[in-house]
Amino acid sequence: MTSAPGAAVPTFRGAVRPAELGPTLIHEHVFVGDPELDLNHPHPEWDPEEAVEGAVAALTRLHELGIRTVVDLTVLGLGRDVARIARVAERVPVQLVAATGYYTSNVLPPFFRVHGPGRLVGGPDPLVEYFVRDIEDGIAGTGIRAGMIKVVTDEEGITEDVARVLAAAAEAHLRTGVTVTTHSRPALRNGLEQLAFLRERDVAPERVVIGHSGDTEDLDYLRRLMDEGATIGMDRFGMEHVLSDDRRVATVLALLRLGYSDRMVLSHDAACFSRMTPPSWRAVHAPHWHYERISRRILPMLTAGGASEGDIQQMMTVNPARLLAPAMENGVDRVDVAIRRHHGGSS
């Protein structure tokens, strides 16, 4: 199974060819919230209308800086609201891509305890059903299809529920060809564990992004991930409360010198609004953590440090396009096939 140069990539405004994606931020968020908290105890800094206007402005500025596509990895567990993002997407020049998956590093909500094979209510695992439906039919009745599958492992390790999410992601990947992307904890070198778990379930490492890898300077660990075939997400530029951008850039440059340009993607993991780290907190503790940091500061730093134009193009455009193009089997675009099957068409 290889990535498909001709396969369609779903965006909020419909499917595009990978070549149309252009410079891409592959790990971002637009709005991160908690629907139950938001309903019962709304955050004082959260005004949905103001937030939409702010996101439209931010994503419009980003296009002026040359970014053409932004992947919103806000999945279940982070307050995904695709209908709200669609209101932003229709007004901005950049293309937005939605994601499916589940964000939990420990346990799933009680619903999942009783639904699924061998459980009280039974039935097939709803996680697999949700992920595949998001990819093939679209999310929450919007018709907007997911272009990546997001999973998480962290300090708690691969708990029973986390294993269930990872297994469901592997299953959904095998059925759709859509790439799996992770939240990892590089200090624990747990990207290797994620990769091993997915490999055991027949997910090719070439179809996996180990996210947040830029949080470490452990070149040996990062090279092991890439030597296995995975792509690493150098995806938290501006998150200087974790690691300074100077050190993040130095790591990317060291890996470029070792020939790994085809295995790295650059992004911020930023958000227009996040209830977890609200704007007032970010203004004080993470002033550089926003969508524009890479275009304005990081790319010039990389260039000054010896990165070639080809390196930048590879990390910003070529690698994201390869990862977002659903994998094909025997030359058949399986998402296209799934869409045709679903809609009963023949072309």
Ligand SMILES: [Zn+2]
């Ligand atoms: Zn993220």
